[in-house]
Amino acid sequence: MSAIFERVALIGLGLIGSSIAHAARRKGLAGEIVGYARSAQTRETAATLGFLDRVADNAAQAVEGADCVILCVPVGAIGAVTEQIAASLAPGAILSDVGSVKASVIAQALPHLPDSVQLIPAHPIAGTEKSGPESGFAELFDGRWCILTPLPDNDVDAVSRLRAFWEGLGSMVDIMDAAHHDRVLAVTSHVPHLIAYSIVGTASDLETVAESEVVKYSASGFRDFTRIAASDPTMWRDVFLHNKEATLEVLGRVTEDLFALQRAIRWGDGDALFERFSETRAIRRGIVEAGQDTARPDFGREKPPQA
Numbered sequence: 001m002s003a004i005f006e007r008v009a010l011i012g013l014g015l016i017g018s019s020i021a022h023a024a025r026r027k028g029l030a031g032e033i034v035g036y037a038r039s040a041q042t043r044e045t046a047a048t049l050g051f052l053d054r055v056a057d058n059a060a061q062a063v064e065g066a067d068c069v070i071l072c073v074p075v076g077a078i079g080a081v082t083e084q085i086a087a088s089l090a091p092g093a094i095l096s097d098v099g100s101v102k103a104s105v106i107a108q109a110l111p112h113l114p115d116s117v118q119l120i121p122a123h124p125i126a127g128t129e130k131s132g133p134e135s136g137f138a139e140l141f142d143g144r145w146c147i148l149t150p151l152p153d154n155d156v157d158a159v160s161r162l163r164a165f166w167e168g169l170g171s172m173v174d175i176m177d178a179a180h181h182d183r184v185l186a187v188t189s190h191v192p193h194l195i196a197y198s199i200v201g202t203a204s205d206l207e208t209v210a211e212s213e214v215v216k217y218s219a220s221g222f223r224d225f226t227r228i229a230a231s232d233p234t235m236w237r238d239v240f241l242h243n244k245e246a247t248l249e250v251l252g253r254v255t256e257d258l259f260a261l262q263r264a265i266r267w268g269d270g271d272a273l274f275e276r277f278s279e280t281r282a283i284r285r286g287i288v289e290a291g292q293d294t295a296r297p298d299f300g301r302e303k304p305p306q307a
């Protein structure tokens with residue numbers, strides 16, 4: 001595949017930033033990939049791992065001359081980082097991001113940008129519970145969706161180029177408006193994470209269950225929540241602070257549904273429970289059929305080594 005951009009600048013070199021670099025190199029999507037992270041340690045690690053062509057000393061220097069800049073930092077840092085780089089962005093450059101919330105990214109970034117820059121927010125629906133530059137890998141986006149939330153006045157060619165870039169990284173691309181994205185992701189990602197954080201906290205607080213038992217018998221459901229609840233605290237704090245309305249709206253619905261299940265259990269309403277569990281089983285089947293997860297038992301996990 002030929003290069004889509006002459007120079008891509010990545011600000012933030014954690015899981016997502018480093019994975020973009022690995023995946024872009026795999027297909028030769030950029031003439032040059034320049035990167036910057038705020039800590040000297042991350043910059044050194046990136047240089048040692050060698051997934052960039054060049055590590056810059058500061059954010060403004062990193063974006064100079066880049067035709068595509070992608071902010072791979074927590075959602076709460078978007079405003080400050082955009083302010084740092086705005087004056088150094090090349091006229092006509094695309095400024096994108098990978099944040100898990102979109103309306104807030106637009107609200108934070110837009111006031112700092114000159115008219116000559118195309119702000120085209122993006123969100124790859126791909127990740128792991130790992131963080132940092134060592135955790136990235138080229139296959140992260142393969143077969144996963146990436147949602148672009150262009151602005152009404154975006155240049156059509158710029159959107160097409162960013163779309164082609166994400167397709168080159170391995171993603172399937174969808175386009176929607178930012179507010180809709182935030183509502184959809186509140187249901188599919190943000191509230192499920194909140195529930196995982198809550199249930200894992202609750203289990204560890206329960207005095208009647210020893211902590212050793214929580215760990216020992218974790219295979220029966222709890223373990224899958226702990227994987228999600230191990231996700232990066234900074235990233236997820238920012239997700240909830242910046243997608244407040246949609247999260248609270250969905251959480252209200254979840255709370256109502258939990259009360260309905262609680263009531264069905266209290267009154268021995270087996271039909272209600274059976275009906276709800278059959279519906280959810282069909283949703284799981286749909287996800288597997290869409291190729292978004294494996295049908296193998298235990299999510300295809302290898303058995304942990306026996307003690």
Ligand code: NAP
Pocket residue numbers: 011012013014015016017037038039040042072073074075077081098099100101123124125126127128129130131132133232235
């Ligand atoms: P990560 O591995 O923790 O990396 C975050 C990067 O941002 C690091 O390079 C870090 O710099 C930098 N950073 C952190 N706080 C900053 C601040 N206040 N100002 C400037 N830079 C800062 O995180 P990630 O998983 O790549 O997530 C990055 C973005 O991708 C987030 O917006 C997240 O919502 C989105 N996202 C994540 C996932 C996922 O599953 N992880 C999936 C889709 C989208 P240092 O290394 O120097 O600390």
